Amino acid sequence: MDDREINLTDDDFEERVENTADENRASTSVQFLNAVRRQENASPSDPSRRHVSFAVGSPSQGMQSEHRDRPNTSPRRPSRSRVSSALGSPSQGIQLNNTASSAATSSPRHRRAPSTVIQGMETDHMDNTVDNLGLSITELRAIQDEAYARSLVVDQKKDREKNQENERLENERLQQQNELEEIHQVQNMRRDRLQLEPLEGIVLKIRNGDKRTFLETDSIQEVVNFVGSQPNSSINFEVTVAGISKKINTWDSSGSLKDFGIVHSAILEVEFHIERPVVSHSAIRTYTDLISSLNEGNDGERTDEQEDNEEEIIDVPRRENDTCENLRDLLLSWRLRIIDLDNCQDIKVSRRPEALWKHSVRCFRRSSFNLKKMLKVEFINESGLDEGGLRRDYLEMLFQQMLLSPLLEDNGNGYEVSYNFGALSDDSLNFELLGKMLATILIQGGPVLPTFSHTMIAYGIQGMQCATIETVKDTKTKTIIENLINSDDMTKLADAEAINNLMAEAGISLRLNENTKNGILKGLIMHGSTVTKKQAMYEQFWKGAEHLSLRKLLIENQGQLEKILCHKCGSTEPLRAENLVKLFDISKYGRRGSNNRHRSEEVAQNFESFVFDCEDGKCCYADGSVTIEDVLKFVTGCSNVPPGGFDARFILGFTEEKRYPSVSTCTFEVTLPLNITEFQRFKAVMIEAIVSGPGFGQV
Structure with a gap:
């Protein structure tokens, strides 16, 4: 241009x-x-x-x-x-x-x-x-x-979004600040309402918290004020008392401690930050609805139909198969009634099974070894404070070693006392000592399995009345007794040489006829039953168990206790990965949308996949494979679920600082490193952590 x-x-x-x-x-x-x-x-x-x-x-x-x-x-x-x-x-x-x-x-x-x-x-x-x-x-x-x-x-859109985000954060901060101020005010108010603590009475202790003495006549609101005055409390919460199914809450609980069934010292399980339930009232749209609502609130006479319905509800019999919650409450109530929760009986043992068994026998023989105190276990050359995990670990090993004792034998239908008169007078190891151990393991929350014979458990309930024809092991004697049971003509059997010889051997001088048949049958069964031969052993065993009132508990609740002790009545369901995963509560780590939150979700998924791989036998190492029972032991200290269950749910947490998984068997908290998001590497690290843990493979 x-x-x-x-x-x-x-x-x-x-x-x-x-x-x-x-x-x-x-x-x-x-x-x-x-x-x-x-x-x-x-x-x-x-x-x-x-x-x-x-x-x-x-x-x-x-x-x-x-x-x-x-x-x-x-x-x-x-x-x-x-x-x-x-x-x-x-x-x-x-x-x-x-x-x-x-x-x-x-x-x-x-x-x-x-x-x-x-x-x-x-x-x-x-x-x-x-x-x-x-x-x-x-x-x-x-x-x-x-x-x-x-x-x-x-630019204007970005400015608006930034202003909105800043406004939201500021509102959240102000809301949290207001909530904290409100909680502090409520805590101070509840603390001021607490009455003077009595010197004697019922001791209620918050798990991992304070304790306070109450009277049976105290209002349940006094418990609410005590729990609500704790530094970590919230406005609304629920309290579960060990051994009592009914829960205490902050919005509608009333009455006295005795009305709630709180008559013994107990542990309080508190769940804070509970939302108060909203009571919804049905809408009244028609005249019929109005009349129905008036009838619901009428305190006058009730109709025959209402009374019949109430009678039907009241008269429904309880099923023999009680729920696990009832069994757990039963065992907790037994523990609270017998065990002194405020004092501990220390025991220091080796983790080697044989050494652990020998030292435990010596401890249980001591007169100063108080079985009615909570055990506090320390493993030699191991660090760690026992808050429940080490105790469960020790009790499981003790139970396994007890079954291997020469005083117990497996007859194919479960373990029972052996025929050993020499052990009755042995001061070093006798049947009474085994009874003490079984009661201690059960009441202290150890994992007891239904491994004992039906005869042995039945003797604890019925005594010699448990001797039946099934307990007669001699084939010849059993055949004679069966012929006598099935025969209707006593005149033919009266002169039978085999029956007369057996009666003479048993010391029965009666003449066999229709009137004496039942008495002679009982005498012959008693004579040929193994229960009679082992009566002294059974008596000594259950005498030891009665030191902690186990035999009394068994007699009063035989339907429930038989299921956790008897091989015939009970059954051990295999531990499933699906059930184990459901026991875990996953902690939230990092802010929503942050990298740490995303990584924690990936690691949580890796842990779930690892548990299912353990169930399928896919977590192998040099000497075998990690099982799902090994995972449970890694978390709780025991490879089987105790009859009373666990005191709390499991927690899955995360950390940026550690490079290796860690666990607290007392609080059931597993902490996983966030840096391991790749599954195969996570799997290898978990296998190494479990295999190298203390006590692995020794039970």
């Missing part, structure tokens, strides 16, 4: 700019004019002429503009990169530069009638093409304005 010069005065140039630029582009025009004026003031050449070059370059030339004299009142304009992208290429644009006149002089600066030289621009066409894309100045400015408007919308 040929360059031509057009001479314009300053006034003409300003007028032309004002006519071609509207109000929205005024700032751009002023920039152009300022560039001309700066050239006038700064050029050392002849001031009579000022040359402004407005030339079109190649695509490699970028847009350069002056911003130093731009007024600060106009809206923020988009960055150069945004404008360049709107024009199609970062290298396309307008180049403003100031050139000096060719007739420069060294005379002093003075004002003359200025003139302007515009190169590459027609005087009568301000819209001439100025770049290689065929865009005019007006079109370029329109593109600039459009890009600016779009970027302004984006």
